[in-house]
Amino acid sequence: MALIVAVPTLAQDLKTLVDNQLPGLVEIYKDIHAHPELSHEESRTAALLAAELRKAGYAVTEHVGKYPDGTQAYGVVAVLENGPGPRLLIRADMDALPVVEETGLSYASHLRTKNPAGQDVGVMHACGHDVHVTAMIGTARALAALKNQWHGTVMLIGQPSEETIDGAKAMLADRLYERYGTPTLAIALHDTNVHPAGAVSITSGPVAASATSVDVTLRGLGSHGSRPDLGKDPIVMAAEFIVQLQTIVSRQQNPLDPAVVTVGDIHAGSKRNIIPDEAKMELTIRTFSEKARETALDGIRRAAKGVAVSAGVSDDRAPIVTVLEDESVPVTYNDPALAGRVKSSLVRALGMQQVFDDPPAMASEDFGLFGLGGDKIPTVLFRLGAMDPSKFAAAQAEGKELPGPHSSRFEPLPEPTLRTGVSAMTSVAISLLQN
Numbered sequence: 132m133a134l135i136v137a138v139p140t141l142a143q144d145l146k147t148l149v150d151n152q153l154p155g156l157v158e159i160y161k162d163i164h165a166h167p168e169l170s171h172e173e174s175r176t177a178a179l180l181a182a183e184l185r186k187a188g189y190a191v192t193e194h195v196g197k198y199p200d201g202t203q204a205y206g207v208v209a210v211l212e213n214g215p216g217p218r219l220l221i222r223a224d225m226d227a228l229p230v231v232e233e234t235g236l237s238y239a240s241h242l243r244t245k246n247p248a249g250q251d252v253g254v255m256h257a258c259g260h261d262v263h264v265t266a267m268i269g270t271a272r273a274l275a276a277l278k279n280q281w282h283g284t285v286m287l288i289g290q291p292s293e294e295t296i297d298g299a300k301a302m303l304a305d306r307l308y309e310r311y312g313t314p315t316l317a318i319a320l321h322d323t324n325v326h327p328a329g330a331v332s333i334t335s336g337p338v339a340a341s342a343t344s345v346d347v348t349l350r351g352l353g354s355h356g357s358r359p360d361l362g363k364d365p366i367v368m369a370a371e372f373i374v375q376l377q378t379i380v381s382r383q384q385n386p387l388d389p390a391v392v393t394v395g396d397i398h399a400g401s402k403r404n405i406i407p408d409e410a411k412m413e414l415t416i417r418t419f420s421e422k423a424r425e426t427a428l429d430g431i432r433r434a435a436k437g438v439a440v441s442a443g444v445s446d447d448r449a450p451i452v453t454v455l456e457d458e459s460v461p462v463t464y465n466d467p468a469l470a471g472r473v474k475s476s477l478v479r480a481l482g483m484q485q486v487f488d489d490p491p492a493m494a495s496e497d498f499g500l501f502g503l504g505g506d507k508i509p510t511v512l513f514r515l516g517a518m519d520p521s522k523f524a525a526a527q528a529e530g531k532e533l534p535g536p537h538s539s540r541f542e543p544l545p546e547p548t549l550r551t552g553v554s555a556m557t558s559v560a561i562s563l564l565q566n
């Protein structure tokens with residue numbers, strides 16, 4: 132009589148591991164969700180992540196990262212060595228946003244804090260970085276338990292300050308690679324509202340746009356509100372300037388090379404009957420090419436100069452246009468060869484019908500910086516569907532989209548989002564950690 136012994140496959144092992152972890156992971160997720168922290172302030176989240184990764188057997192360092200002003204960042208680095216082989220960086224960002232949560236969930240955040248300008252704001256994990264941190268904890272445990280399935284080194288990065296796009300820079304500036312080794316590959320995931328929980332998606336080539344932060348100050352001349360003729364009204368100039376900006380994308384850019392110019396913040400004046408001295412605006416530019424970025428910057432500079440000239444502002448009060456390099460990032464690029472390998476392992480882990488190809492997004496990311504630019508370290512960021520499948524289907528039937536990242540109503544469904552996140556990331560990591 133032949134004896135047939137069932138040999139457990141990696142997929143079965145992983146499924147059992149994830150099943151066992153899931154209730155605990157959902158608890159961790161709800162805890163992180165209820166305790167969001169703004170960029171530069173991720174002390175609790177970083178400590179929680181570091182403690183979990185230490186428990187999972189990783190060599191963990193906290194407080195990795197230095198900002199340009201010299202302050203220390205809350206970056207976490209966790210290394211697990213497992214013989215010779217590739218060195219794989221996996222990144223999870225940890226910060227939340229100044230948004231008042233309106234999901235009504237039992238574990239919703241009710242926290243308030245001060246933003247860097249000292250204003251009282253709500254805080255919410257409106258970009259779902261709590262999903263990323265929790266999925267990293269699950270992945271770390273699974274990779275430690277499945278050490279016989281891979282070899283090489285895993286380098287987990289708990290990254291602060293993605294939303295201010297200075298966290299990856301801060302970690303690299305703190306000699307991340309000199310201290311912990313330069314990775315051969317880098318991967319990350321980001322949750323999304325454009326797919327239901329259970330699904331993932333991947334893009335080959337550019338995946339997220341470059342972001343350029345620009346401050347514009349239009350300087351006029353203050354006067355009494357009843358005597359505009361004695362001043363130069365910067366509020367009227369700002370209004371003209373913003374309308375003029377709308378022609379950059381519509382009239383100045385190559386229509387086949389996408390760009391966005393947004394004025395997200397405007398401040399001027401203190402009282403209805405005073406014409407103020409100046410109007411300040413914060414802009415963001417999103418593009419996929421350097422040409423489109425330069426066109427947008429030129430357009431902004433010319434529009435600012437033009438309204439000032441038109442208003443008769445003297446040269447010594449010319450507009451000030453400042454590009455904030457510390458708050459700008461290049462295009463995030465998914466290396467096509469690595470994207471192909473990642474996609475194959477996602478298909479093996481989740482099935483063909485759960486893996487989608489997505490176009491690039493105009494949102495921006497600082498994850499690409501871990502690739503050191505060019506093609507030195509191939510990087511791939513894939514997206515993790517996070518929406519309740521029934522709500523997703525209902526919205527689709529109506530031709531609508533469920534609230535997405537940065538919305539006060541963005542609501543990832545913990546299970547099966549976390550199950551899929553851990554399974555997907557672990558499977559991808561193991562497939563990359565061969566030879």
Ligand SMILES: [Zn+2]
Nearest residue numbers: 258260293321
């Ligand atoms: Zn995000």
Ligand SMILES: [Zn+2]
Nearest residue numbers: 258294536537
């Ligand atoms: Zn975000």
